[in-house]
Amino acid sequence: MSEPPVQPLFASAARAVRKLQDLGDPLPADVVTQLSKLESSSLSDAERRTQLGTLLRPFVLLDVSIDEQGIASCAPGAAPPRLVQHGWRSFLVQVANPHRIEANLTAGNSGVYGVIDYLSHSARIALHDTLTVVPRIKDAWLDAKIAGPSELSGVEAEYKVISLYARDGGIKQGGLSLFAADEHNHHSLSRSPLQLAGFRTNFELREYAASFDFDCATAREIRLDIREPDGRSCMAAITVRDGQGRSYPSKAMRLAPDMFFHEHVYRATGEMIRLPEGQYQVTAIRGPEYRPVLLEANVDAGTEAIPITLDRWVDPASRGYYSGDPHIHAGGCSHYNVPSEGVTPETMIRHVRGEGLWLGSVLTWAPCYYHQKQFFSGESISPPAELEDPAMQAAQGMTWTPQPTDRDAESALRYDVEVSGFPSSHSGHLILLGLTDQDYPGTSLIEDWPSWNLPVLRWAKEQNALVGYAHCGVGLGVGTEELPNYIVPSFQGIGSNEIVVDVPLGAADFQCGGQFAPAAELNIWYHLLSVGFRTLMLGETDYPCMYDEGPGVGRTYVRLDEPPSGPQAIEAWTTGLRESASYFGDGRSHVFDLAVDGDVGREHRLDSPGPVRVSATVAAWLPEEPPPPPAGRPAYSAPVGWHLERSRIGTSRSVLVEAVLNGVAVASQELVADGTEQEVGFDVPVEESSWLALRILRSVHTQPIFLEVGGRPIRASRRSAQWLHDSVDQLWTVKSGFIRDDERAAARQAYDEAQAVYRSRREECETD
Amino acid sequence: MTHQAPAIGCCGPVDTDAPLAVTINPEARVNVARSGAPIGTLKPGEWHTLAVTVVNDGFVTGPLAVEAEPVSGLQLDLPVHELTGEHRQDAAFRVRLDAPTVVDVTLTFRALGALGGLANHSTVNLLLSARE
Numbered sequence: 001m002s003e004p005p006v007q008p009l010f011a012s013a014a015r016a017v018r019k020l021q022d023l024g025d026p027l028p029a030d031v032v033t034q035l036s037k038l039e040s041s042s043l044s045d046a047e048r049r050t051q052l053g054t055l056l057r058p059f060v061l062l063d064v065s066i067d068e069q070g071i072a073s074c075a076p077g078a079a080p081p082r083l084v085q086h087g088w089r090s091f092l093v094q095v096a097n098p099h100r101i102e103a104n105l106t107a108g109n110s111g112v113y114g115v116i117d118y119l120s121h122s123a124r125i126a127l128h129d130t131l132t133v134v135p136r137i138k139d140a141w142l143d144a145k146i147a148g149p150s151e152l153s154g155v156e157a158e159y160k161v162i163s164l165y166a167r168d169g170g171i172k173q174g175g176l177s178l179f180a181a182d183e184h185n186h187h188s189l190s191r192s193p194l195q196l197a198g199f200r201t202n203f204e205l206r207e208y209a210a211s212f213d214f215d216c217a218t219a220r221e222i223r224l225d226i227r228e229p230d231g232r233s234c235m236a237a238i239t240v241r242d243g244q245g246r247s248y249p250s251k252a253m254r255l256a257p258d259m260f261f262h263e264h265v266y267r268a269t270g271e272m273i274r275l276p277e278g279q280y281q282v283t284a285i286r287g288p289e290y291r292p293v294l295l296e297a298n299v300d301a302g303t304e305a306i307p308i309t310l311d312r313w314v315d316p317a318s319r320g321y322y323s324g325d326p327h328i329h330a331g332g333c334s335h336y337n338v339p340s341e342g343v344t345p346e347t348m349i350r351h352v353r354g355e356g357l358w359l360g361s362v363l364t365w366a367p368c369y370y371h372q373k374q375f376f377s378g379e380s381i382s383p384p385a386e387l388e389d390p391a392m393q394a395a396q397g398m399t400w401t402p403q404p405t406d407r408d409a410e411s412a413l414r415y416d417v418e419v420s421g422f423p424s425s426h427s428g429h430l431i432l433l434g435l436t437d438q439d440y441p442g443t444s445l446i447e448d449w450p451s452w453n454l455p456v457l458r459w460a461k462e463q464n465a466l467v468g469y470a471h472c473g474v475g476l477g478v479g480t481e482e483l484p485n486y487i488v489p490s491f492q493g494i495g496s497n498e499i500v501v502d503v504p505l506g507a508a509d510f511q512c513g514g515q516f517a518p519a520a521e522l523n524i525w526y527h528l529l530s531v532g533f534r535t536l537m538l539g540e541t542d543y544p545c546m547y548d549e550g551p552g553v554g555r556t557y558v559r560l561d562e563p564p565s566g567p568q569a570i571e572a573w574t575t576g577l578r579e580s581a582s583y584f585g586d587g588r589s590h591v592f593d594l595a596v597d598g599d600v601g602r603e604h605r606l607d608s609p610g611p612v613r614v615s616a617t618v619a620a621w622l623p624e625e626p627p628p629p630p631a632g633r634p635a636y637s638a639p640v641g642w643h644l645e646r647s648r649i650g651t652s653r654s655v656l657v658e659a660v661l662n663g664v665a666v667a668s669q670e671l672v673a674d675g676t677e678q679e680v681g682f683d684v685p686v687e688e689s690s691w692l693a694l695r696i697l698r699s700v701h702t703q704p705i706f707l708e709v710g711g712r713p714i715r716a717s718r719r720s721a722q723w724l725h726d727s728v729d730q731l732w733t734v735k736s737g738f739i740r741d742d743e744r745a746a747a748r749q750a751y752d753e754a755q756a757v758y759r760s761r762r763e764e765c766e767t768d
Numbered sequence: 769m770t771h772q773a774p775a776i777g778c779c780g781p782v783d784t785d786a787p788l789a790v791t792i793n794p795e796a797r798v799n800v801a802r803s804g805a806p807i808g809t810l811k812p813g814e815w816h817t818l819a820v821t822v823v824n825d826g827f828v829t830g831p832l833a834v835e836a837e838p839v840s841g842l843q844l845d846l847p848v849h850e851l852t853g854e855h856r857q858d859a860a861f862r863v864r865l866d867a868p869t870v871v872d873v874t875l876t877f878r879a880l881g882a883l884g885g886l887a888n889h890s891t892v893n894l895l896l897s898a899r900e
Contacts, residue, residue: 007839008895011872015893151802153895155870366794421794426827426853429795474796475830475880492830492851493880494796545795734829738853 002098004156006045012158013052014039016092019148019161024247024263025090027059053094061091062162062210064178066152068099070197072178074210081212085169085219086274088250090147093160093178102154103180106194107144107162108209141167142174142214152180163250169218175209217276221400223305226269226284229312232406233269235353235385236310237550239283240273240297248275255398256388257347261548266354268385272400275299284308287323287356287552288587289315291621291675313621313675317358317410319592321557321582322564324359324573326431327418327470327512327540328352328551330375331368342368343388345375345413348551350385351543353411355552358564359573360413361433366421366446376415378436380569382408410563414570418470420494423451426738427498427731429470431512431540432460434570451740452747453498457507466574468510469496471542473520481519484526484663486719488726491734496524498735500727501750503533504757510577514539514554514584514642515546518697524727526663527720529691529704531761532713536577536703539584539642547641554642556584577703585700588644589620589655589673594694594702606686606709614659614682616694616702620644620673622653644673644699659684660693662716671696688766689714713764721762728755786819786858788892790877792851796826798890800877810898812867815845818894820859822851828879829853834861835876841866842873842896851879865898872896 017035020026038051060077067073083089095105143165150160166172181193226236240248251260258265264283267273277300284293291311297303316323328351331342345362352360359380364372386402387393417438419430423446430453440449440459450456460467475493478485491497502508513521528535539554547553558576576582581600583591594616596604606612622644647655655673658665659682667682684692689712691704706714715721728751739747782789787805792798803821810816822832834846845862865871876891 005870008870008872011874011893149893153872153893154897155872155895421825425794471795475828490830493828494794494826542795545797734853735827738827 002156003046003049004158006048008153008155009049009157010039010052012153012155012160013056015148016159016161020090020092022251023088023090023147023161023163024241024245024251025088026245028244031055031059056092056094056159059092060094062093062176062178064093064095064105066095066097066099066101066103066180068101070101070103070180070182071208072105072180072197073208074177076210076212081214083164083166083214083216084250084276085166085216087219087248087276088163088165090161090163093146093162095152095158095160096156097152097154097158098156100154100156101152101180101182103152103182103197104193105146105150105152105160106179106181106197107146108177108179141172144176146178164214165250166214166216169216172214172216173211174214175211177209219274219276220299220303221272222275222299222303223270223272224267225305225307226267227307227309228407229309233403234286234310234405234407235266235268235350236284236286236308237264237354238267238273238308239264240275241281242278248273248280255393256343257350257385258398259544261544262550264550266350266385268350268353268403268405270403277301282306282308284310286310286312286354287550288555289313289356314590314619314677316557316590316592317563319617320559320561321590321592322358322560322573322576323356323552323555323557323587324361324564325352325357325541325543325552325555326361326433326538328360328362328543329365329368329418329545330362331372332365332545342372345381345383345415346386347388349381349383349411349413352413352551353385353405353408355550357411357552357555359569360411360551361431361570362413362415363418363431364415364438365418365429366425369421369446372415373438376417376435376438379567380412380414380564381567382412382565384408409565412565412569416465416570419449419453419456420470422446422449423740424449424453424456425494426735427453428496429494430456430460431468431470432456433466434463434574435460435465436463451738451743452735454502454505454507454747454750457502461507464571466509466577468508468512468536468538469499470494470512470540471515471546472496472499472511472513472524472537473516476524477517477520478523481517483519484523484530484717484720485519486723488723488730489520491727491731495520497731499524499528499535500724500731501754503528503535504754505750508535510536510538512538512540512554514586515542516641518642522701527717527723530662530714530717530720531724531758531765532715534706536582537584537701538577539586552587554584555587556582557590558582581703583700583702585696586642586644586698588622589647589696589700590618591694591700591702592617592619592677594705596692596705596707602703602705604705604707605711606707609685609687609709611683611685612692612707614667614684614692614694616680617677618657618671618680618694618696619675619677620647620655620671620696620699621675622648622655622673624653626651642698644696646698647696648673655696655699658695658697660695661686662690663720688712688716690716715761715765716767718762718765718768721758721765725755725758725762728758782821782823784821786821788818788820788894790820790822790832790859792822792824792826792828792879794825796828796880798832798877798879800875800890800892802892802894807894807896810863810865810896812865812898812900815862815864817860817862820849820861822849822857822859824851824853824855824857827853830879832859832877832879835878837874839871839873841869842871844873863896865896868898868900870895870897
């Protein structure tokens with residue numbers, strides 16, 4: 001065979017090593033460092049090939065050779081075949097492909113065909129509602145899959161990753177075989193390329209599989225005794241890693257409620273996790289109102305439980321502020337390639353409880369609409385966090401029994417709708433909170449819905465729903481961080497586009513954000529407020545689309561007299577949004593009791609211009625030192641997302657609290673983010689009717705207090721009115737082509753009416 | 769073997785003769801994948817056009833940019849493609865290898881520059897080969 005070109009060889013090695021890292025099964029750090037140095041070294045190609053082979057050899061479990069027929073022969077590599085019971089281990093595969101065959105490499109497994117839908121990555125079981133397959137997998141103790149890209153690229157040598165699951169413990173004999181399915185030279189009419197690849201090996205006397213005596217470390221069920229500081233039981237996010245950085249349970253294959261895209265799992269007090277004997281680092285947290293608890297755990301023959309006491313630093317509910325995430329999903333998005341599936345309310349409530357959220361709005365949207373809409377009831381629910389399919393999950397090693405906790409009743413779900421993937425989605429994605437009917441009149445398919453948003457909003461508001469826009473900043477960035485700015489955006493994406501039409505017509509209540517650059521998100525809101533509209537802004541996650549860490553990455557806190565609970569929980573919460581104080585952000589900073597001259601009401605009247613006293617209680621928590629960004633992930637969530645760490649002033653522990661009047665920061669005060677509640681106060685001159693809010697940019701923003709001076713409405717910015725007017729023009733230019741012909745005239749009329757409102761308000765403004 | 773249920777809706781495989789397929793889902797996530805179509809063999813020193821089929825379920829408009837990590841001996845002509853919001857568009861970029869060789873290049877497709885988070889399926893690696 002000719003020598004493989006060195007650049008593609010190293011590229012495949014680097015990809016495989018990254019994949020091992022992603023799977024929570026990383027190579028030792030010094031090996032990764034050596035690989036990086038070797039890739040860029042000045043050694044000859046031959047020497048680099050040799051040294052690469054030597055460096056990675058100890059981690060190669062399987063040597064695979066592809067012959068000219070495309071048949072794969074496997075032999076044991078140098079890596080010790082050590083597995084873990086009820087867990088996955090991942091190893092390197094070294095492929096020799098001297099005939100440069102391009103094919104798809106697939107791992108054979110032991111009889112679980114059809115059970116687990118690897119293509120889906122949906123973290124749940126395929127076909128569980130149509131076929132009982134439990135008996136089939138009872139005899140299958142070993143499973144294997146190629147992790148990551150499985151295509152043989154056609155180069156003479158490359159590295160792949162194989163993940164192995166062992167259900168049983170002890171020394172077990174097993175074989176591994178791979179099949180190269182060649183789709184480019186496939187001439188059979190009766191067999192798929194993969195079937196043909198397996199079929200060929202049936203007529204050969206050669207042994208194509210590699211045989212191993214696998215050493216499967218026995219895992220034991222360890223009980224997690226998770227407690228609130230006051231001793232109450234609860235749900236929390238638990239991350240367990242061993243000394244090599246491997247995650248438990250393995251991320252290589254998880255079934256709901258454990259998600260493959262999480263490092264953590266959600267467990268309640270008394271629930272189990274399976275661990276072999278060894279040393280572990282355990283991290284526990286329950287959303288941003290808690291500091292992470294880090295502890296070392298030694299698991300040996302006598303270990304039955306790991307005690308964990310959570311560390312809460314702030315309790316907004318004790319001050320009457322109740323958290324909610326108005327935008328989470330149970331199906332669809334990047335994680336579900338078979339998006340008609342998704343997970344059930346029993347899984348979603350586990351995730352919501354584990355993040356310490358009072359409410360989670362589970363929004364059904366296009367890719368999973370017809371499946372997920374079955375969970376809509378028009379009421380809030382707080383189901384037990386049961387397993388979705390206990391028999392199947394037990395067969396996969398998830399034998400723990402879900403446990404109720406003292407705090408279960410404090411979290412609820414409400415199934416509603418996000419108008420995403422619908423005909424009107426070009427106008428922005430609508431969030432409809434508190435629907436009683438989820439089907440637009442006269443429709444049976446998504447495709448039948450209106451092709452612009454206003455009719456949908458009006459239909460939802462007839463149900464007394466609170467309605468608005470998701471991920472408001474998408475496509476609204478204009479290349480500046482200035483706030484407010486007067487650059488009309490191009491409306492390229494799925495932000496709160498049509499809100500500039502809907503708000504002046506009284507059809508939209510809010511926009512959601514807290515995910516992207518503040519200027520892209522807040523600018524449109526500031527302009528609406530500055531011409532006198534009472535538009536709300538909420539924090540959301542769009543879990544697991546925009547963010548996958550968990551629900552409540554972006555969240556909204558609403559001041560209520562009573563906790564939101566029972567079937568009408570969301571209605572109580574949205575009523576509070578309309579009438580009471582609220583703030584949104586990342587949950588790492590909080591603003592309580594924002595008041596003007598001691599009045600916490602949303603509307604405040606002044607007889608004449610003059611100074612007002614703005615006061616609030618603010619709390620924020622940052623670790624004393626900035627933590628290093630997580631390896632392999634964007635720093636602090638998305639590259640431009642909200643996170644208090646991005647508010648840190650230099651390397652200090654302080655952040656800046658700003659008072660904002662009509663969109664402009666008019667006063668500020670540094671606050672030490674040590675977790676304590678601190679009083680802040682500002683004297684703010686008010687010359688005309690205005691709106692006023694507090695913010696810590698990239699972490700928290702309050703709803704405004706509206707100040708009406710001398711009974712005059714807020715008309716604070718002529719330029720804001722003009723910006724909104726011009727934005728309607730731009731929106732029509734970009735989006736009208738997506739509106740159906742028979743709806744376009746009505747849309748044009750609405751756009752005209754909105755512009756007329758802005759022209760009128762522009763003339764009423766006293767200041768530029 | 770695996771059970772491979774056919775994906776439906778936004779995430780289904782793209783039927784195309786282009787070697788690369790970009791899909792933009794309703795949440796504006798950009799995904800890129802190799803299709804079954806061959807890339808072909810390049811001639812040293814000559815530009816080779818690689819077609820890309822874009823299926824846009826997100827109504828996303830504006831630039832679709834392609835970024836690449838530098839690879840010695842490989843030249844890339846990666847024009848910014850303008851998304852019109854149409855459901856299906858054709859795009860293309862060009863590659864040139866200086867000499868007979870084989871290289872592995874990683875390409876990242878980006879729309880809506882502000883999006884981050886889970887936009888991590890927007891990268892694909894290609895094996896490019898040049899022979900006389």
